[in-house]
Amino acid sequence: MNSDNQIIITVTGKDKVGIVAKVSNCIAQNSVNIEDIKQTIMQDNFVMIMLCNISKMQISFKEFKENILQLANELGMEIWVQKKDIFDKMHNI
């Protein structure tokens, strides 16, 4: 698998109805596939981490990120979109 195509989307903020639905919808609309999801509540904060694959994405990574960040604004949540290999490198020998 080409790890260049794997990205991590991290969503944090105050829990409310519809976060997973709206974020997933935005991801699907851009032809990005969700490979894994982990969602918890940490110290009253909503935390969701999604492993996604962008190999079938039709737009540029920059445009996709802009779409997600716009959604983050609308939801009032903090969303980070990063290529996955930075986490693999930093935390593994």
Add this chain to the structure above:
Amino acid sequence: MTANFNQSQILETIRMIKIHHLDIRTTTLSLSLRDCASSDTKKTAKKIYDKILKYASNLVKFADEIENDYSIPIVNKRIALTPISLVAESCDNVDYTYIAQMIDKAGNEVGVDFVGGFSALVDKGFTKGDLRFFEQIPEALSTTKKLCSSVNLGTSKAGVNMDAVLKTADVIKKTAELTKEFDSIGAAKFVCFCNAVTDNPFMAGAFCAINEAECALNIGVSGPGVVSSAIEELDKTADFGEVANLVKKMAFKITTAGELIGRKLAKKLNIPFGVIDLSLAPTPLRGDSVAEIFKAMGLEQAGAHGTTMALAMLNDAVKKGGIMASSYVGGLSGAFIPVSEDAGMIEAAKIGSLTIDKLEAMTSVCSVGLDMIAIPGDTPNSTIAGIIADEMAIGMINKKTTAVRIIPVINKGIGDNAEFGGLLGSAPIMKVNPYSSEIFVKRGGRIPAPLHSLNN
């Protein structure tokens, strides 16, 4: 099935970037100009200009793309050139200032933050060209914005060129005079070295040495905030073994991030990856300070007794952790202690905890030397030469790189503050020893190379 990612590692990484200012301080394109020599100043300048444009046009664009891919800031994009004194020496009646201005123009054109390499290596003596070069440094620095200049005045193998030390003090003072309307900022773009390194990506001392490849991408990482916050979370009774181990782990993480970014960017630019300089480089932002690491270790202020030991351990642990994380470590690698660029150092200098004398002691164990220190504008040139000589001595005897980047702020004295802006920050004017070094520094000649055995 276990998840394909580790939640706590991801959140830790985001916290490091967002709260503790983990960033890539610089991506520096090292570029050889050995093929730019000619017998005519304008022709050489044009060759240099064209070569910078050819190799560096995409540097900023691609760095921005990688920054976006990983959401990790790449603060500066820079270029390091072959020492101009070598490249331009064969020009008839060479006009180094004109070349400096053309380099600055090229730097502007490609959008980088700084261009280094307006440099000379005179540790053993001057050529005619070197002498002419020294004369033109002040004008070159005062008529350019992005150009950085450096000179190597000594090595452990050759000793220290004391004629050059005195001339360097004159260069610093004159550059300060010519830029006095801006708190003598020209002197902040000039540094002198003992044992200058050939692949340093940090300014003002970056240059591409003659033994370096045609081009390469060197990376400078940062992240003192990551280290200080990790130590703060340790129990106050944790022993030094634990503290050192924690610093190593943090240095490893910071360096791997830098290595990844460096390799990706080098690949995009289609040039070789050079080295990663795993220095802890502070910025004037709160929480991005090396001085705060000393505080986290248990010193009330930077400069308190114990600071030299704290720095020695930090510097060593950073190297040990970082070296495991990258195949090619180089540059200055260690902990920087610039005063004006570090909020904690500024505070310590203001309240009198940090003095030039203590900083000098600290430079015997840090990665570079006396850095970004503002002194009174009326400091005699001979005193500045004395400060440089002391720093060169530390480097020469201890076989390490040392440097002086000192700013005599014209028309300002003790109690005043100098404002340099941006990454260069601000600094209180620090007191220098009032007694004269004049007869000593004017002896001239070369301090003989030291003995490399009987080490005690």
